[in-house]
Amino acid sequence: MSIADQNLAHIFQLISIYIGGLLFVLGTFGNLMNIYVFCYTRSYQKLPTSVFLVALSLAGQIHLIFNILFPFLTAILGYNPLALNTVACKLRLYSSTAFPQIAIFSLCLCVIDRYLMTTRFARLRTLFTIRRACLILVVSIIIWLCYSIPSAIYTINAPSWNLCAPLYTLAQISAYFNLFLTVVFPITIMSVFGLLTWRNLGRVRYTSINIQVNSH
DSSP, X not given: OOHHHHHHHHHHHHHHHHHHHHHHHHHHHHHHHHHHHHHHOHHHHTOHHHHHHHHHHHXXXXXXXXXXXXXXXXXXXXXXXXXXXXXXXXXXXXXHHXXXXXXXXXXXXXXXXXXXXXXXXXXXXXXXXXXXXXXXXXXXXXXXXXXXXXXXXXXXXXXXXXEEEEOHHHHHHHHHHHHIIXXXXXXXXXXXXXXXXXXXXXXXXXHHHHHHHXXX
């Protein structure tokens, strides 16, 4: 390895250490605050959105541990500790697939819930209850956990190469699925229901203005 390559590798190592450590600390603080607020604040405890936001924070924290903390430790130690243990390697790749999907789907459920809460149809406003929100969330978590099983099975664990990665074929196939599941699908859902919520809020504001004018 040339001196330039060594310097470049050292720079990337420093970036991984400082930025990775900062992201982990800030992300952990934010997730813990969200969990505390939505679990222990009375005004939020009865909202279905709180269920989805707590799930989002928990999934995000697990994702931080396996995808930010361990690369951070790798940069500090100079080797990948997950490459030394097959179970840990599989667990890391499994969590890297499952929990981002759970977090994104929870966020989509939050957006859908906000739309239902702002609609003028009373029946739709009561469609999401705490019980139904928990049921939908549990079912979605089971689906994503099952979906991520191949990521844990088809892995490469080579301590001599300091390597913990999915098989090349699986990585190619999952790239197309992840493009749809983590980019196209959530952006479509959040855009559509976000615009519908904005329209509902505009309608509510217009109605309230008309009521004030007529009252005078």
